């Protein structure tokens with residue numbers, strides 16, 4: 001048994017239908033035995049299965065996907081700029097500085113940003129320190 005998603009070209013109704021095999025679909029279609037439950041038209045077509053559709057669009061529109069990535073990069077860069085303007089860079093001392101602020105040993109109005117390993121991030125979170133991980137793009141112009 002094989003399930004096809006069918007579409008009526010006349011009224012755009014889509015519905016699922018079961019066939020014994022793919023040849024059975026072709027046979028029924030040729031004999032005009034396939035018709036729409038809604039408008040009774042026999043302009044019934046098989047629709048592409050969703051995963052196939054996604055793959056096709058990926059191959060057909062590589063530029064569109066690159067553009068999407070471009071937008072993501074732009075958003076990250078805007079975010080980076082905001083952080084650079086408003087946060088203090090502490091580099092690899094991030095875990096230490098974050099703890100200092102968390103345990104109130106250091107008074108600061110500014111947030112901090114820097115680098116930390118996954119291990120350090122986990123430890124900080126376990127201690128209840130509020131940390132966020134964000135994607136970071138290296139600035140090649142610097």
Ligand SMILES: [Zn+2]
Nearest residue numbers: 008011036039
């Ligand atoms: Zn129809």
